[in-house]
Amino acid sequence: MTYWTKAALLMAGLALSACNDRGGFGSDNGYDDASAPGIEDGSASDPSSAAYFQQNVGDRVLFAIDQSTLSEEGRLAVLSQANWLMANPAFTAVIEGHADEQGTREYNLALGARRANAVQELLVSQGVAANRISTVSFGKERPIQVCSEESCYTQNRRAVTVLASGLTG
Amino acid sequence: MTRLFASLLIALLSIGQVAQAQTGPLRIEITEGVIEPLPYAVPSFVAESPGSNQVSQDISRLVAEDLNGTGLFREIPASAHISTITLFGSPVQFADWKAINAQALITGGVTVSGNNLEVKFRVFDVFAGTELGSGLRYRGTVDGWRRMAHKVADEVYSRITGESGYFDSRVVFVSETGPKNDRKKRLAIMDYDGANLQYLTGSDDIVLAPRFSPGGDKLLYTSYETGFPQVYELNVASVRRKQLSSDGSTMSFAPRYSPDGKSVVMSVTEGGNTDLFKMDIGSGKRTRLTSTPSIETAPSFSPDGSQIVFESDRSGTPQLYVMGANGGDATRISFGQGRYGTPVWSPRGDLIAFTKQNKGRFHIGVMRTDGSDERLLTASFLDEGPTWAPNGRVIMFTRETRGADGVSALYSVDVSGRNLKRVRLNGGGSDPSWSPLQQ
Structure with a gap:
C-alpha cells in the first residue's frame, strides 16, 4: 500500500475526511465525495478538519503562464494556510505542483516543482516546521480541467496543499 | 500535408534515383531525399517443405510491409508479375522483371521442420542483370517468423541504401x-x-x-x-x-x-x-x-x-x-x-x-x-x-x-x-x- 492510500485511509478512519483524492491527487473541488460507502463525511464546520481547510481556508493557489512566483492573491492564500497549519499541528502536508499541458513533460515536472516549492518556502517562513511540509510535482500529468483553452489551463497551473495526518508523516 | 512540410520538401529534395539506378549500381541515396520510391518485386517466398506455405507467404508479405513503410520503396503487386518463382534456385528471367520496371527483385525460400524455421533469400539488380550481394540464410523458430522477416528486410534495405536497417527493433x-x-x-x-x-x-x-x-x-x-x-x-x-x-x-x-x-x-x-x-x-x-x-x-x-x-x-x-x-x-x-x-x-x-x-x-x-x-x-x-x-x-x-x-x-x-x-x-x-x- 502506498503512502498515499495509507494517509487517505487514516483520514477516513478519523472521520476527518472530505477527501476525494482517491488516486492520491489534490481533489478537484471543495466538496465532499459522498460516494464512498461507510465513510462518514468530515464536517466543514469543524475548523480543525481537513474539510474546513479545503473549503474555508483554501487548499490551492494558481500561477501565471510559465511562472512560479506567487501572486498577491496566492501569497495571501498561503498565509491563511500557514495560520491554519500552525493552529493544527497534528497535520502534515504535501504540496503538489502542477502545470498546464503546454510544454514538454520534463520541463513541466521541473516547473511544477518550482511552484510547490514557492508555497513550501512561504509556509516555512511563517513558522510552519519544515519537516511537516514536503513537495512533489506532477507536471502536466494530472490536469483537473481537460479543455485545451486558457480557461482550463489557468486552473491547471496550480499548487495544492494536500493534508495528511501527522501520524503518517 | 502542411505548407511547412511542402516547403521543407522543396528545400531538401534534389534528385530522384531512377536514371541513376539504370546506369550505375542499384542504390538509393537516402541523404538526397528520395522523390520517387524505388520499384521492386517480392514474389511470395517459395515454400520448400510441407506446411510452410502460410509462413512463407507471411514472411514475404512482412518483408514488403517493412520496405514499403519506409517510403523509399514501391512494391509492384503480384498481379502485375509476368514471371513466377517456383524454385528458389532457378535462374531469374530478368527480361520479365524489366518489362514491369522492377528495379530490384527479392526471391526467397522457406523451410519448416517442427518448430524450426529456415529462410533464405537473394536480392537482384534487375536492370544490371546481376545479384546484389549474395544469398543469405537465417535460422530460427516458427513463432519468431516476424523477426526473421524483419532481418531479411533489414538486409535488403541495407544492400540497396548502403545504410543499416531498423526493422528488427523494438x-x-x-x-x-x-x-x-x-x-x-x-x-x-x-x-x-x-x-x-x-x-x-x-x-x-x-x-x-x-x-x-x-x-x-x-x-x-x-x-x-x-x-x-x-x-x-x-x-x-x-x-x-x-x-x-x-x-x-x-x-x-x-x-x-x-x-x-x-x-x-x-x-x-x-x-x-x-x-x-x-x-x-x-x-x-x-x-x-x-x-x-x-x-x-x-x-x-x-x-x-x-x-x-x-x-x-x-x-x-x-x-x-x-x-x-x-x-x-x-x-x-x-x-x-x-x-x-x-x-x-x-x-x-x-x-x-x-x-x-x-x-x-x-x-x-x-x-x-x-x-x-x-x-x-x-x-x-x-x-x-x-x-x-x-x-x-x-x-x-x-x-x-x-x-x-x-x-x-x-x-x-x-x-x-x-x-x-x-x-x-x-x-x-x-x-x-x-x-x-x-x-
Whole structure:
C-alpha cells in the first residue's frame, strides 16, 4: 500500500475526511465525495478538519503562464494556510505542483516543482516546521480541467496543499 | 500535408534515383531525399517443405510491409508479375522483371521442420542483370517468423541504401488509457511495427519516459510508486526492476543511459530547483553536473559519450545546450524563435532531434550538433519527445490531440520530413524509446 492510500485511509478512519483524492491527487473541488460507502463525511464546520481547510481556508493557489512566483492573491492564500497549519499541528502536508499541458513533460515536472516549492518556502517562513511540509510535482500529468483553452489551463497551473495526518508523516 | 512540410520538401529534395539506378549500381541515396520510391518485386517466398506455405507467404508479405513503410520503396503487386518463382534456385528471367520496371527483385525460400524455421533469400539488380550481394540464410523458430522477416528486410534495405536497417527493433513506450484527468499509464514494449505488444508494469502508478539501454536489454524509467517521481531500472527479459534513485522525497526524473551503459544522467530536484546529475549504476555514486538556479532537464549523451545535450531555461526560456560529459561550461545551440526541449542525440552523431514550441504549435525538428541547419519535420497541437531509429534515419514521437477528448498516439517521420505516419497501436501511447537493432 502506498503512502498515499495509507494517509487517505487514516483520514477516513478519523472521520476527518472530505477527501476525494482517491488516486492520491489534490481533489478537484471543495466538496465532499459522498460516494464512498461507510465513510462518514468530515464536517466543514469543524475548523480543525481537513474539510474546513479545503473549503474555508483554501487548499490551492494558481500561477501565471510559465511562472512560479506567487501572486498577491496566492501569497495571501498561503498565509491563511500557514495560520491554519500552525493552529493544527497534528497535520502534515504535501504540496503538489502542477502545470498546464503546454510544454514538454520534463520541463513541466521541473516547473511544477518550482511552484510547490514557492508555497513550501512561504509556509516555512511563517513558522510552519519544515519537516511537516514536503513537495512533489506532477507536471502536466494530472490536469483537473481537460479543455485545451486558457480557461482550463489557468486552473491547471496550480499548487495544492494536500493534508495528511501527522501520524503518517 | 502542411505548407511547412511542402516547403521543407522543396528545400531538401534534389534528385530522384531512377536514371541513376539504370546506369550505375542499384542504390538509393537516402541523404538526397528520395522523390520517387524505388520499384521492386517480392514474389511470395517459395515454400520448400510441407506446411510452410502460410509462413512463407507471411514472411514475404512482412518483408514488403517493412520496405514499403519506409517510403523509399514501391512494391509492384503480384498481379502485375509476368514471371513466377517456383524454385528458389532457378535462374531469374530478368527480361520479365524489366518489362514491369522492377528495379530490384527479392526471391526467397522457406523451410519448416517442427518448430524450426529456415529462410533464405537473394536480392537482384534487375536492370544490371546481376545479384546484389549474395544469398543469405537465417535460422530460427516458427513463432519468431516476424523477426526473421524483419532481418531479411533489414538486409535488403541495407544492400540497396548502403545504410543499416531498423526493422528488427523494438519500441518501449507508455501505454495510455482513460480520460485526460485520470489517465492510466503503464510501460509497454512492442516490435517497431506495433506487433508483439507486452506490458511491463501495472497501471497503479504514473510511469514516464522509458529509455532503452545501449544493449537493448534494460530500461530506465520514472515511476511515482513511492508517491514521488523516482528513477528505476528494469530488466526487459525478467521484468524485474530496481529503484536507482533513493532519496525519499527528492524528485528524480528524465534519466538516460551513457553509451557504455554504466551510468545514468538525470534530473534531480532539490528545494524546487532542478539540476543534472550523473549516477554510476554499479556504485550508486552521484555526481552533480550543473549548479544553477534555472531548470536543467532532458539530458542526452552524444554517441561517443563525450558530451551531453540538455534543456535549460537559464536564458529565460527553455533552450538547448551542450556541455562536456562531466559538466562544466555549456554552449547554447538553439537560437530560433520559440522554446526548445527534449533534445536527443542521433545514434549517427550528426544530428540532434528536439521538441520545439512556437506560436501555440509544437514541432519535432532536427539540427546539427552545433545548432546549425535547423529543420522542422512536423507541426501539430502537441508533438514531443523524439526518439531515433537505430540507423538515425527515422524519428518516432508522441502526438497528442487537443481538447477534453485529447489522446496520445505514436507517430514516425523520416528525418527528411517525409513519410509521416501513425504507429499501429491499440489505445493511446506516449514517450516512445526505440531500441538498437536486435542481435
